[in-house]
Amino acid sequence: MTSPRILVVDDEADLRELLEIALIKMGLDVDSAETLSSARALLAQRDYDLVLTDMRLPDGLGIELVREVAGSGKNTPIAVITAFGSADNAVVALKAGAFDYLSKPVALDQLRLMVQSALRIGKPEVVAVPSFDAHKALSLNSPVGANAKNTSAASISSLRLIGMSPVMQDLRVQIARLARSMAPVAISGESGSGKELAARDLHALSPRADKPFIAVNCGAIPEQLMEAEFFGYRKGAFTGATEERDGFFQAANGGTLLLDEVADLPLAMQVKLLRAIQERRVRKVGATTEEAVDVRLVSATHQNLAERVETGKFRQDLFYRLNVIELRLPPLRERIADIGLLAETILARLAPAMTASDLPQTVLAPAALQALQAYTFPGNVRELENILERALAFANDGVIQVPDLALKASGMLMPGMAVDSISSPVSTASVSSGQLTSSPFSSSTMISENPLAGMTDSTAMAATIMAVAENLVSEGETGLFAETDVLPPSLPTHLDDIERNIIRLALGRTQFNRTKAAELLGISFRQLRYRMQRLAIHE
């Protein structure tokens, strides 16, 4: 077997030599180049398992090489060496596609960790999905190190972020691409939209998959315990520290650390975290020395972090370090095409015993699916899970009907509308005689007699809203804006929701003819198009 081959690009003879010796000692073959042009010539001749380049070279910048190698389609990992304290360069390189960076002076232990993870990138076939739930590792009484070993392997097919809507498909592609890099990823999205799941998928697809995934809820740790929880502590460091403990960083070593609700980190802890990220070293409470850690950082928040930076609640420098790449999880109401498939998967998960005993899985009546598609899901997929769990208990004959869902009227797309009043074009009588169908999207939870089956998502959605609206009129309801004494958590979001619903209603009435819909709404075509873009309304 031949050894992996590394290309080192650096014009400083001393550093180049140091790197060469360290890499050869690791059993690797090394080629080196002093300039961009000689590096390009070597890259044209052969494939490398890793390229390591300085940022400043006599005939140009290392970042040019990063772009070329990252864009070559060969999947060669490239890392950069940046001047001491130059966070900007590191972030720019990561954004350009560098898999990782090293700061000068280069520490040999960090070089080794970086090379090891680069070489794992070349072997993506073995992907494991740890099942460890590190939320359980939050108390000082539970040693995270011990819990972190509690992982199990699964195949790549068990990735868990479900959804066939274009936005979810894009997201999965992005996640697969980002999984190869060490770049910190910041995941934003409403509560329950799948941020943690996205982070788990990112880890599961990465070369770190067989190492721990640790999720830490930053808002759930008492401030005075934070340092000990993150970095560990030595025996006797404080009252009650009867033995040495690892922290989250050590527990996640080699793997991924998810900082969930990162906006909740107190400022004092933000400083310490920034230091750990920059140095890639942590010091246990009560220890005199630091230890190198190799942790991929992912952060998640449902808050607007940029806004918190502006108001001085979140450090700009930490924000900059964590937000190298952003991933946004759209709220469930922006991907109603996924509701059927999600419901089907959740129902299968909730009733495994029934499936095993060959009883047909509980399904949603078509009207129930429509009601879900007309619901705003303020709690997103988590709320869908809760609704279905409760509905399962009420469902008769293996079919969930609208009343079983017990949807909150305040969450319906038309505020103030009572869900029980939904009478869709599909009568519940037809449901019990229907046949089960299966499609990759949503219909295996539906009945084949559903007149909406096969329609595009927005058409089905619009049909539902129209049916509901017509119902409201016939039942003499007060209309779209029934008064409620519940204040929305955010007025702009609430108004956007109302506007979105009205536009969808008009589009539904006109079979998505935007000119006619604009006429109905008394606005110009351009105004409607602009509003649809702003509110992410797609056909």
Ligand SMILES: Nc1ncnc2c1ncn2[C@@H]1O[C@H](COP(=O)(O)OP(=O)(O)OP(=O)(O)O)[C@@H](O)[C@H]1O
């Ligand atoms: N696309 C999806 N496919 C399957 N399950 C999902 C999906 N998105 C979310 N879920 C499920 O919904 C629940 C909430 O997801 P998750 O915890 O990842 O959300 P979150 O955005 O991190 O929430 P929070 O902001 O409250 O921490 C989980 O049980 C998760 O398994």
